[in-house]
């Protein structure tokens with residue numbers, strides 16, 4: 001469904017990504033792990049056509065090469081992006097924040113409405129008339145994901161969805177991510193710092209180190225290989 005082939009990316013003259021190749025299949029939950037500054041957000045910015053960075057190489061989405069398309073054109077094709085800084089509207093209510101997420105669909109099926117989003121995130125229903133600025137970090141994360149769903153994505157890119165959340169709330173967010181996948185067989189591609197707890201939630205795993213993919217495989221392999229886990233936890237260590 002989404003495939004990167006030998007993507008090299010640059011901020012000005014500095015090369016950030018080196019021959020990054022990866023693919024996310026329909027209905028799959030894939031994770032890209034890596035420590036701070038390795039190029040996780042840059043990978044997403046390339047996919048979304050955000051500039052900077054510029055990139056060389058190919059990014060295919062449903063057989064179409066995305067190189068040269070504008071971010072809004074890419075989003076309209078069904079790629080939903082939940083950025084690291086959440087970007088909710090502080091002065092709008094939860095309900096309005098969600099409605100803003102609706103998109104004009106380009107040859108795509110309408111899947112999500114407010115009630116369905118509230119089914120995944122019952123908390124948002126309770127908070128529907130509160131302002132964005134009044135929400136906790138976990139609630140804001142749910143709201144950004146909910147708003148993205150309102151645009152009926154076929155695949156969702158989540159940039160560190162559990163960053164700054166307490167472990168139990170992070171767990172909640174992951175359970176909701178699985179519910180989203182199950183509701184409409186939506187693909188999920190998330191980037192995170194490595195955590196062994198996440199291995200149970202994902203179907204496929206990539207690890208990035210200094211702009212290069214250094215692991216591409218089943219989460220099960222990492223689960224049973226403690227040596228590898230130790231190495232990855234080293235990678236996942238905070239700066």
Ligand SMILES: Nc1ncnc2c1ncn2[C@@H]1O[C@H](COP(=O)(O)OP(=O)(O)OP(=O)(O)O)[C@@H](O)[C@H]1O
Nearest residue numbers: 011016034035036037038039040041042043052084
């Ligand atoms: N706008 C920019 N201009 C120049 N360099 C940048 C820019 N944005 C990021 N970089 C550099 O590119 C590298 C990769 O950054 P990126 O944001 O992709 O990392 P990340 O893996 O998402 O890190 P984090 O876990 O901190 O979010 C870093 O060295 C960063 O300093």
Ligand SMILES: [Mg+2]
Nearest residue numbers: 040041042084
């Ligand atoms: Mg980042």
